Amino acid sequence: MYSKISSANVIGVDGFLVDVEVDLSNGLPSVILVGLAETSVKESRERVISAIKNSGFTLPSKKIRINLAPADMRKEGSLFDLPIAIGILSALSYMDYSEFYKKYIIIGELSLDGKLRKVRGALPICLMAKELGFEGVILPYDNRYEGSIVDGLKIYPFDNLLDVVKFLRSELIVEPFDEKKENFIQYYDLDISDIKGQWAVKRAIEIAVAGGHNLLMLGPPGSGKTMFAKRIPTLLPPLTKEEALETTKIYSIAGILKGGVINQRPFRSPHHSISDVGLIGGGTHFQPGEVSLAHNGVLFLDELPEFSRKTLEVLRQPLEDGYVVISRANYKVKIPSRFMLVCAMNPCPCGYFGYGNCKCTVNQIKQYQNKISGPLLDRIDIHIEVPNVPYEELRYKDGGDSSAIIRERVLKVREIQEKRFKNLNIKTNGQMSEKEIVKFCKLDLKAEEFLLSVSKKFNFSARAIHKIIKVSRTIADISFSNEIKIEHIAEAVSYRVLDKLNNGLIERHYL
Ligand SMILES: Nc1ncnc2c1ncn2[C@@H]1O[C@H](COP(=O)(O)OP(=O)(O)OP(=O)(O)O)[C@@H](O)[C@H]1O
Ligand SMILES: [Mg+2]
Known part of the structure; x- marks a missing residue:
């Protein structure tokens, strides 16, 4: 029971691609996270498990291994919550990861009830996604305007984990967000x-x-x-x-x-x-x-x-x-x-x-x-x-x-x-x-x-x-x-x- 999700992290002011791999096997129920994850990433285990349960899914008693690749790059922040959750659910066959692994970059922090919260660095990640030829990015609703700055990239903002799952299972139709708040014409209140x-x-x-x-x-x-x-x-x-x-x-x-x-x-x-x-x-x-x-x-x-x-x-x-x-x-x-x-x-x-x-x-x-x-x-x-x-x-x-x-x-x-x-x-x-x-x-x-x-x-x-x-x-x-x-x-x-x-x-x- 395996899955692979495309996600990303930021180094300096640029995004880099991270593969989130999940493997479920028999053994003592536990979650193991490897791949040079900082404390902020390790904490995601707790949030993800609660978010999955509180979104109405049942987690079988399995050993869950998560690998963030490339293993030699340090990963920070809370934005791996969503790709890890999607990875676990895909490994459990709730959806077929091969259908979207090459299509979408997935980022987002989860709260314990499964709601999605804003993350840092969405813009450099979206710029990277565009450059690498991804079709779109799945991200928290509050990051939607950042994403929409990047031309030629589909932005799918979501408010909670369950909707992301439904979207990836084609049970929910979502139009890409393209209401641009961007405006390169400058305006100042002061003079x-x-x-x-x-x-x-x-x-x-x-x-x-x-x-x-x-x-x-x-x-x-x-x-x-x-x-x-x-x-x-x-x-x-x-x-x-x-x-x-x-x-x-x-x-x-x-x-x-x-x-x-x-x-x-x-x-x-x-x-x-x-x-x-x-x-x-x-x-x-x-x-x-x-x-x-x-x-x-x-x-x-x-x-x-x-x-x-x-x-x-x-x-x-x-x-x-x-x-x-x-x-x-x-x-x-x-x-x-x-x-x-x-x-x-x-x-x-x-x-x-x-x-x-x-x-x-x-x-x-x-x-x-x-x-x-x-x-x-x-x-x-x-x-x-x-x-x-x-x-x-x-x-x-x-x-x-x-x-x-x-x-x-x-x-x-x-x-x-x-x-x-x-x-x-x-x-x-x-x-x-x-x-x-x-x-x-x-x-x-x-x-x-x-x-x-x-x-x-x-x-x-x-x-x-x-x-x-x-x-x-x-x-x-x-x-x-x-x-x-x-x-x-x-x-x-x-x-x-x-x-x-x-x-x-x-x-x-x-x-
Ligand atoms: N030339 C000016 N024209 C219009 N208003 C002025 C002018 N100079 C000062 N003021 C008024 O005086 C107020 C105080 O100015 P400001 O706070 O810029 O002073 P400052 O030199 O930074 O003072 P401080 O040294 O105490 O920080 C301004 O908010 C403004 O209302
Ligand atoms: Mg002053």
Whole structure:
């Protein structure tokens, strides 16, 4: 009495095929599960037996052997409940597995009463099913929208075990689910024009977005830093279909996908008490971290000095490479995590240093600002001040250009960069290394002289000069200038606020 069911599991962000084999034989009634199953899979034995009984089937007193193949791949999660149950019932001849083994991938968690519950990773599994030429996927009802994203694959969502059995016995006709909730057209509730005045900040943010530069905002409480950060995704170029799928896969694996495809650039804002694993991902049953949930969007670190140095250190790899590597006992996987980093901070512990009635001592202020990790600051090209908006601007001025208008301008500047870097593996000015800076950033004579004089005056380091040139490249691109001119350099120098704050009172020499 044997059966074989096609199922799947996830490694990193991709699905892989798993054969669930079931063999029933005479012997002491027991259930043996083999095939590198993690604890979460082993628990499925108990759920499956109860679900089968509570769905009205009788289980004979047999020895049940279950094998998950390939045996050398680790399997996690609860999604094998349903294929195991179907495997047992097929081995008992309730249905003929050979009729659907090559046709359908089956996944789903069972509750003790036989109801099906949502599983993690349905989207990458459906993508895999399509690629391997399966006709369809049988999955829990709550995973139906994820499945429907994949074109050319039949999705059969079910609410309970009994219905799946009836369907496989051709006693129940079910039409494939094709009501697509997916919509690749992006729509945002927020708009940059909600913010009144603050023209200088808006200009700096447009530059940061256009050139793919990471950004730090510094200002007193209530000046609008969080408000700005939340609107940055609305200024980024629309997600391509490919990017949308990449991001959606990560949400599917995390089990937090609500509808169909994710059609907005994500905005993640973890609290400063977050753990390393929370930020970077990991855990016994792998869970993507905030850096991956922010993939193709914005990672916002509010109150930057409150984050522990150690936590911020783990950001270095995703900032550098655009992915994190998760190591398991016998394999390593890369999880995509390319995001724009946006940080915000007050100038001092009370928040009002330089903007009113500050109660902090000089030492407290220095200590507070020195809490930010140097290597992280190295990866931020633009720091700007967000002062309180003047009353007149808040009450009487409009919000200026809408996000859609700015996004159009950003797109044009991104196109220039795409052409510039077409044979290289970078996309934006923000990603240029020294070599590319030399190649693509020609300063005219006046600009060169000006940069020399300010560098001497402020004692800029080589690193700071490179950042200024990178940002000025973007500013020049915005005004469609091939050469970098003095005004572009001058504006880029103004985006180094943290280094120049209050006449050098805070002596951070990143410049
Ligand atoms: N320029 C502006 N236009 C319209 N509303 C504004 C503006 N600036 C601030 N506000 C209002 O002030 C509120 C506070 O802004 P926000 O929370 O972004 O400040 P913050 O700088 O993040 O403060 P904190 O340092 O305390 O986190 C906003 O919710 C908004 O209602
Ligand atoms: Mg805030």
